[in-house]
Amino acid sequence: MSADGNGPMLRTEGLAKTFTLHLQGGLRLPVLRRVDLDVHPGECVALAGPSGAGKSTLLRSLYGNYRAEAGRILVRHDGAIVDIASALPRTVVGVRARTLGYVSQFLRVVPRVPAIDIVAQAARGIPYDEARTRAASWLTRLNIPARLQNLPPATFSGGEQQRVNLARGFIGCHPILLLDEPTASLDNDNRDIVIGMIREAKEAGVAIVGIFHDAAVRESVADRLYHVTPLQDAA
Amino acid sequence: MSAEADTLLAARGLGHGFGAIRALVDVGLDLWPGEVLAVVGESGSGKTTLLNVLSGRMQPESGVVWYRDPAGALHDVYQMSRPALRALHRSDWGFVHQNPRDNLRMRVSAGGNVGERLMAQGARNYASIRAEAIDWLTQVEIDADRVDDMPHTFSGGMLQRLQIARTLVTKPRLVFMDEPTGGLDVSVQARLLDLIRTLVARLHIAVVLVTHDLSVSRLLADRIVVMQRGRVVETGLTDQVLDDPQHPYTQLLVSSVLQA
Numbered sequence: 196m197s198a199d200g201n202g203p204m205l206r207t208e209g210l211a212k213t214f215t216l217h218l219q220g221g222l223r224l225p226v227l228r229r230v231d232l233d234v235h236p237g238e239c240v241a242l243a244g245p246s247g248a249g250k251s252t253l254l255r256s257l258y259g260n261y262r263a264e265a266g267r268i269l270v271r272h273d274g275a276i277v278d279i280a281s282a283l284p285r286t287v288v289g290v291r292a293r294t295l296g297y298v299s300q301f302l303r304v305v306p307r308v309p310a311i312d313i314v315a316q317a318a319r320g321i322p323y324d325e326a327r328t329r330a331a332s333w334l335t336r337l338n339i340p341a342r343l344q345n346l347p348p349a350t351f352s353g354g355e356q357q358r359v360n361l362a363r364g365f366i367g368c369h370p371i372l373l374l375d376e377p378t379a380s381l382d383n384d385n386r387d388i389v390i391g392m393i394r395e396a397k398e399a400g401v402a403i404v405g406i407f408h409d410a411a412v413r414e415s416v417a418d419r420l421y422h423v424t425p426l427q428d429a430a
Numbered sequence: 431m432s433a434e435a436d437t438l439l440a441a442r443g444l445g446h447g448f449g450a451i452r453a454l455v456d457v458g459l460d461l462w463p464g465e466v467l468a469v470v471g472e473s474g475s476g477k478t479t480l481l482n483v484l485s486g487r488m489q490p491e492s493g494v495v496w497y498r499d500p501a502g503a504l505h506d507v508y509q510m511s512r513p514a515l516r517a518l519h520r521s522d523w524g525f526v527h528q529n530p531r532d533n534l535r536m537r538v539s540a541g542g543n544v545g546e547r548l549m550a551q552g553a554r555n556y557a558s559i560r561a562e563a564i565d566w567l568t569q570v571e572i573d574a575d576r577v578d579d580m581p582h583t584f585s586g587g588m589l590q591r592l593q594i595a596r597t598l599v600t601k602p603r604l605v606f607m608d609e610p611t612g613g614l615d616v617s618v619q620a621r622l623l624d625l626i627r628t629l630v631a632r633l634h635i636a637v638v639l640v641t642h643d644l645s646v647s648r649l650l651a652d653r654i655v656v657m658q659r660g661r662v663v664e665t666g667l668t669d670q671v672l673d674d675p676q677h678p679y680t681q682l683l684v685s686s687v688l689q690a
Contacts, residue, residue, distance in 0.1 A: 217677075218681055284667040305620060305627065306620035307621060
C-alpha cells in the first residue's frame with residue numbers, strides 16, 4: 196500500500212476484535228478474527244453475513260469507533276499512511292475530518308439545530324454560506340423540502356432523519372465512505388436516489404465499504420462482497 | 431518529564447488530597463490547540479479538583495503543569511508569579527463556571543461585564559469597547575438593546591450566555607469549563623451546547639470541560655478522560671470511549687445512562 200500512487204485507499208491486516216464485558220464477570224465475546232480487507236478507489240465492498248456476524252462491528256472498527264484488539268487499519272490520509280488502530284486520538288479526528296466519512300444508521304445531533312445547519316457543518320474547507328447552499332441542494336435531492344430544512348430533525352420521520360444523515364455524510368466528499376444500512380428506512384424512490392449518489396461517488400473515485408441488507412441496493416452498488424463469518428463462542 | 435511538542439497545556443504527575451481522600455493520583459494529560467477535552471466521572475471523582483489544578487487556581491501537592499504561550503515558550507504554571515497568572519487568566523485563558531454569578535459582576539450592566547475584560551487588557555476607547563460588547567452579546571444571542579440592563583434581570587440561560595461572552599471577548603486560546611450546562615433547564619441546555627460548540631470551533635479554542643453528563647461530552651468533546659477516585663482510568667476518542675468502553679468503571683458509567 197503506497198501513500199500516494201496506486202493501490203488501496205483502505206486496508207486491514209489481521210484485524211481482530213473481542214469485547215470484554217466487565218459487568219458480566221469479564222465475559223469475552225470474540226467477534227472478528229484475521230480480517231484482511233482491501234478497498235480501492237472507486238470500489239464498493241459490501242459486507243455480507245448473517246445478523247450478529249460482526250458486520251457493524253467491523254464497520255465501526257474501521258472508523259475507530261470501536262477499538263481494534265489486534266491488527267492494523269491502514270488508510271491513505273493527507274499523502275501518508277495512517278493506522279487507525281494505533282493512531283493518536285487527535286490524528287483520528289483529522290482522518291475523520293478529511294478522509295474517512297461515516298453514515299450511521301441513526302442521526303445523533305445537538306437538539307434544536309436546523310437540518311440544513313447539521314448538514315452544512317459537515318462540509319469542509321468552504322465558506323459557511325456556500326456550505327449552506329450545498330446542504331440545501333443535497334437535502335433537496337434527497338426529497339427533504341425547503342420548508343423542512345430549517346427545522347430541527349427531531350420531529351422528522353425515521354426515513355427523513357436517515358436522509359439528513361446521508362446528506363451529512365456525502366457533503367464532506369471524503370475519499371473513503373463507510374455506510375451502515377444507508378437505505379434501511381427509505382421508500383423505493385428515495386432508495387433509488389441513494390443508489391444514484393453511491394454510484395456517483397464511486398465514479399468520483401471514492402472507496403466505499405457498506406452494509407446493505409436490501410439485496411437490490413447491494414446488487415446495484417457493490418463490486419464485490421466481503422463475507423463476515425460468525426466466530427464460535429470461545430469464552 | 432517533558433511536554434510533547436506543540437501541546438498547549440501539559441500536566442504530569444498531579445497528586446492532591448483532602449485529608450484522607452485522594453482527589454488526584456498521578457494524573458497526566460496533554461491538550462493541543464483547538465482541542466476539546468471532556469473530563470467525566472461521578473461526584474467526588476476529582477474532576478473539579480483537576481480543573482482547578484490545571485488552571486492554576488489551586489496548587490497540588492505534587493506534579494507540574496506547563497502552558498505554552500502564543501510565542502511558543504513553555505511556562506511552569508506553579509512557578510509563575512501571581513500577577514503573571516492573573517494576567518494569563520484575563521487574556522489567553524478563560525474560565526466558565528457552572529454558576530454564572532461566580533464570574534459575572536451582578537451590579538454592572540451586561541455590556542459592562544463584557545467590556546470590563548477588554549479594559550483589563552488595556553482597551554480604553556469607550557465607543558469601540560461598547561461596539562465589541564454589543565457584537566459579543568449578539569453572538570451569544572442576547573439582544574443588543576439589553577446591553578445596558580443589569581444581569582439580575584436575565585434568565586439563567588441568558589446569564590450563562592453572558593458569562594460565555596465575557597469569557598470569549600478576549601479571544602482566549604484555552605477555556606476551562608465547569609459543568610457549563612449544569613444548572614439549566616433541558617430546553618436551554620441544547621441551545622447553549624450548540625452555541626458553545628459553534629463558537630469553540632469557529633474561534634479554534636481549546637477547552638477542558640468538566641461534566642458528569644456523558645451526552646454533553648459526546649456532543650462537544652474530541653477526546654475524553656474518565657476519572658474514578660482521583661485516577662484517570664481511561665482516555666481516548668470521545669465516541670470510542672462511550673461506545674466501546676474498556677475499563678470496568680467506564681462500562682458501568684456508560685451502561686448506567688438512561689437512553690433518551
